[in-house]
Amino acid sequence: MTTCEVLNDESDDERLSDNASSDDAVMNSAFFAHAAQGAISKLGDGKVQPGVDAGSSSIKNGGHSMDEPEPAVKWSRDIAKEGNILATNGKFKKAIEKFTKAIKLYPDDQRYYSNRSFCYDLLGEYDNALIDASEAVRIAPTWAKGYLRKGRALYGLKRYDEAEKAYQDVLKYDSNNEDATKELYKCHTLQLMSMGFSIEESEA
Numbered sequence: 001m002t003t004c005e006v007l008n009d010e011s012d013d014e015r016l017s018d019n020a021s022s023d024d025a026v027m028n029s030a031f032f033a034h035a036a037q038g039a040i041s042k043l044g045d046g047k048v049q050p051g052v053d054a055g056s057s058s059i060k061n062g063g064h065s066m067d068e069p070e071p072a073v074k075w076s077r078d079i080a081k082e083g084n085i086l087a088t089n090g091k092f093k094k095a096i097e098k099f100t101k102a103i104k105l106y107p108d109d110q111r112y113y114s115n116r117s118f119c120y121d122l123l124g125e126y127d128n129a130l131i132d133a134s135e136a137v138r139i140a141p142t143w144a145k146g147y148l149r150k151g152r153a154l155y156g157l158k159r160y161d162e163a164e165k166a167y168q169d170v171l172k173y174d175s176n177n178e179d180a181t182k183e184l185y186k187c188h189t190l191q192l193m194s195m196g197f198s199i200e201e202s203e204a
Contacts, residue, residue, distance in 0.1 A: 072105050072106055073105075073106050073109075075105055076101075076102040076103075076105035076106035076109070076112070077102070079098050079099075079101050079102040079105065080098065080099060080102040080109075080111075080112055080115070082098045083095040083096075083097075083098030083099045083102065083115060083116075084115070086098060087115070087118070087119055092119040092120075092122055092123050093119075093123065095115075095116075095119050096116055096119045096120065096123075099112050099113075099115050099116040099119070100116065103116070108139060109139075110135075110136040110137075110139040110140040110143060110146055111136075113132040113133070113135045113136040113139070113146075114132070114133065114136045114145055114146055114149050116132045117129045117130075117131075117132035117133040117136065117149045117152075117153065118149065120132065120153075121149070121152050121153060121156060124156070126153050126154075126156035126157045127153075127157070129149070129152065129153035129156065130150065130153035130154060130157065132149070133146060133147075133149035133150035133152075133153050134150060136149060136150075137150060142173050143173070144169075144170045144172075144173040144174035144177060144180075147166045147167070147169040147170040147173070147180075148166075148167070148170045148177070148179060148180055148183075150166040150169075151163045151164075151166035151167040151170065151180070151183055151187075152183070154166055155183065155186075155187065160187045160190050160191050161187075161191065163183070163187050164184060164187040164188065164191070167180045167181075167183045167184040167187065168180075168184065171184070
């Protein structure tokens with residue numbers, strides 16, 4: 001998750017999304033409280049996913065390329081930072097409003113959709129979480145975090161076979177992703193239980 005300072009080359013979604021696995025308690029009634037607490041505790045770790053576009057645009061100036069982002073991009077980052085701060089404080093609905101504004105200004109940053117998907121997920125709005133996660137994947141098809149978001153949304157919708165595929169895609173692009181490994185195990189267990197196996201048999 002993020003503490004969004006100045007959305008330079010740091011990925012907002014990276015920080016927001018590092019909490020994707022905070023919901024190991026999904027199978028009990030304390031899931032949302034647990035996930036939200038995990039999310040809030042990790043906001044601000046500031047890691048950047050390899051290959052993630054920080055959202056800066058190249059501006060041509062007298063035939064020379066510059067790394068300074070365009071005004072709309074910078075503005076969207078400032079608004080996204082506000083969203084991150086709100087999410088850090090558990091104000092997910094207000095954070096969603098900020099990410100929505102950021103998307104309107106600059107709709108080509110997968111992190112904004114991923115962050116908004118994260119907030120929708122914690123609010124239990126899995127359909128919206130899936131829409132945003134799918135858009136993040138469309139924009140950045142090799143970005144593991146987008147598939148992690150997609151898997152969480154599908155899990156929330158109880159579409160476990162599809163969630164399992166999404167988590168496999170996470171591992172395809174990030175083979176050491178522990179969150180995806182844990183979520184994949186949970187999906188596999190629940191699918192076996194839905195087929196009549198006991199929890200002991202499913203976890204064997």
